[in-house]
Amino acid sequence: MHFTTEDLLNVTFASEPLPLVELAMALVAWQRRDEQAVFGRWRGRVGRELPDRALPLLDLLRPDGDNPPFVEPYARTLEEGLAAVRDAAPGLTAGQLARAAARAPGPDSWLRALWCRDRGAWDQLDGAIRSAYEVLVAPHRARIRQSFRADVAWRTRLLATHGIKACLASTHPAAGWSGAAFEVDRPPHYEVRLGGRGLMLMPSPFWTGRPLVAEHPEGPYVLLHPALTPLPLTSPAPVGSPLDALLGRTRAAVLQLLVERRTTSELARDLDISLPSVSEHTRTLRAAGLITTERDGKAVLHSVTGLGVDLLHSGA
Incomplete structure (x- = not known):
């Protein structure tokens, strides 16, 4: 860039977060298989709760996130977003259809009906978005x-x-x-x-x-x-501190412990969490520049960076 x-x-x-963008990302996240320590249980719950009516969206919203823009408009409300989706119908091109059809997991008949502005297909899309939104976004x-x-x-x-x-x-x-x-x-x-x-x-x-x-x-x-x-790491209840709100309680605790250098096993023991969970937390903290990780023989050692210390001192 x-x-x-x-x-x-x-x-x-x-x-602010935008409803149909977050809906698209939620459906994408459900289909992905990375970050299992964080998203694994959430994916299982979504698989049980997502109604069949929402499944046509999977023809449009694929796990790589590189999806047709018209189905995730930058609208502030659900109703504004649905209207924007409908308004996009005349501008859909044959090239976009070919790309969507090539990426879809199933037959392309519904997509072709959508691109041909078939009213039933667009009603089906409207219903799929609404039903998925009620499960994946509205309660959260x-x-x-x-x-x-x-x-x-x-x-x-x-x-x-x-x-x-x-x-x-x-x-x-x-x-x-x-x-x-x-x-x-x-x-x-x-x-x-x-x-x-x-x-x-x-x-x-x-x-x-x-x-x-x-x-x-x-x-x-x-x-x-x-x-x-x-x-999955956000708290449904009020959080205790700004740092908890930013990182989540467990991840904030990881950062606080790493004022002194610790191994992955020590973090798991001190916080009473699994080794895969520790690895997910340290990976994200490392990506944000808040900790560093180095190997010492068989041990993997983590410690807070200057940026992480700044965050701790500021209370986020």
Whole structure:
């Protein structure tokens, strides 16, 4: 992603999570198989609760997250989003259909009906979105907002104290900079030139992959990235401290313990959690630049970074 000077001066944060974007990311997260220690139980619950009426969405929303933009519009409410989805019908192209059909897990007859503006197919899409939303997003809106706001607060502070390079590099372990170009060393490989339009950061508590770049039809490019605290680690009850709100209680406890260097096994013992859970927590903290990890023989040692100490002292 190539930045001009104007782009670097125009990096902003989304003001709130958007319902159909989060719905799309939730359906994508359910189909993925990474981050099992965090998302495994949640995926099992979704598999039991998601109604059959919602399943046509899986023809459009695939696990890589590179999905048709029309089904995840930047709308502030569910009803506005559904209207935007309907309004997109005349603009769908044959090329987009071919791409969607090639990626769909089943027959393409429903997709072809959708692209041909068949009323029944569009009613089916409307019903699928509504039924999936009622299961995946509506009951968890408070937790989605909690994760979203905590991530934005953290990155706003990171931007103010350490600059844009640290802020963007913390969105993924494979992210970094080459001059004025932001790079993520993960497929698919492509280039984006912002061209002065700027960039808006949008964390999602459901997304687990590399940052995704999308064009906003009426504004800057959007970088959708994993929120620091994924939904399964957010607390449904009021949290005890700002640091808990940002990281989740267990992850905040991991960071606090790492003021003194500890091994993965010591963290698991001290917090009474499994080794895979410790590995998931340390991976995310490391990606955010809050801890470092090094190997000493057979032992894996973790310790807090200066950035992590700053966060602890600030109370988030």
